[in-house]
Amino acid sequence: QLQLQESGPGLVKPSETLSLACTVSGDSISMSTYCWGWIRQPPGKGLEWIGSIYYSGTTYYNPSLKSRVTISEDTSRNQFSLKLNSVTAADTAVYYCARHLWNGVWAFDIWGQGTMVTVSS
Amino acid sequence: QSALTQPASVSGSPGQSITISCTGTSSDVGNYNLVSWYQQHPGKAPKLMIYGVTKRPSGVSDRFSGSKSGNTASLTISGLQAEDEADYYCCSYAGSSTFGVFGGGTKLTVL
Numbered sequence: 001q002l003q004l005q006e007s008g009p010g011l012v013k014p015s016e017t018l019s020l021a022c023t024v025s026g027d028s029i030s031m032s033t034y035c036w037g038w039i040r041q042p043p044g045k046g047l048e049w050i051g052s053i054y055y056s057g058t059t060y061y062n063p064s065l066k067s068r069v070t071i072s073e074d075t076s077r078n079q080f081s082l083k084l085n086s087v088t089a090a091d092t093a094v095y096y097c098a099r100h101l102w103n104g105v106w107a108f109d110i111w112g113q114g115t116m117v118t119v120s121s
Numbered sequence: 122q123s124a125l126t127q128p129a130s131v132s133g134s135p136g137q138s139i140t141i142s143c144t145g146t147s148s149d150v151g152n153y154n155l156v157s158w159y160q161q162h163p164g165k166a167p168k169l170m171i172y173g174v175t176k177r178p179s180g181v182s183d184r185f186s187g188s189k190s191g192n193t194a195s196l197t198i199s200g201l202q203a204e205d206e207a208d209y210y211c212c213s214y215a216g217s218s219t220f221g222v223f224g225g226g227t228k229l230t231v232l
Binding site: 039046047048049060062063096101104105106107108109111112113114 | 153155157159165166167168169172173178210212213214218219220221222223224225226
């Protein structure tokens with residue numbers, strides 16, 4: 001059974017870089033033909049797609065965040081990661097990783113439980 | 122402001138049917154049959170309920186159905202149950218520049 005688990009610091013200082021990892025169990029991200037994505041949700045607000053990485057390593061980013069986001073994969077750890085630089089309080093949110101069905105679908109079918117990240121000094 | 126417009130709240134009594142709308146534009150909802158819907162209970166991760174406008178993932182009750190007309194997609198829940206009380210979000214592919222956009226969410230209250 002496929003499971004995803006986010007990990008990383010819960011507190012990040014303004015102007016620094018937010019770094020999160022998503023560990024995938026039950027499937028190999030290097031052997032899979034799926035896409036893997038990050039979505040966030042500020043407290044009390046809606047969902048926002050951040051970006052996704054294809055099994056080939058190709059990345060796709062939300063244009064509004066593209067200048068600050070990097071998504072990469074570590075196949076040796078069966079993980080994919082998110083880096084968001086120059087963070088502000090507006091980046092405070094629950095961050096989810098998810099399996100992203102892309103071709104002909106564009107939906108997120110398996111989600112991690114989410115991890116809360118607060119940006120504060 | 123979200124790219125897709127949903128009503129902030131809807132309500133219904135057990136056994137009734139409700140419909141949640143999701144209005145976009147000809148650049149997203151109206152141009153692609155790639156609308157998905159998610160259910161989110163408080164403190165939990167979203168759950169995929171509908172994809173490809175009308176398709177249900179395995180395990181999702183057939184009380185949930187999706188449709189689309191023009192730039193507006195809809196999620197209908199029939200035979201409302203207390204466990205359906207949650208937030209619901211729509212999402213649509215929006216082309217190779219924007220990629221994907223979510224709605225602002227709708228809080229469903231089962232009276």
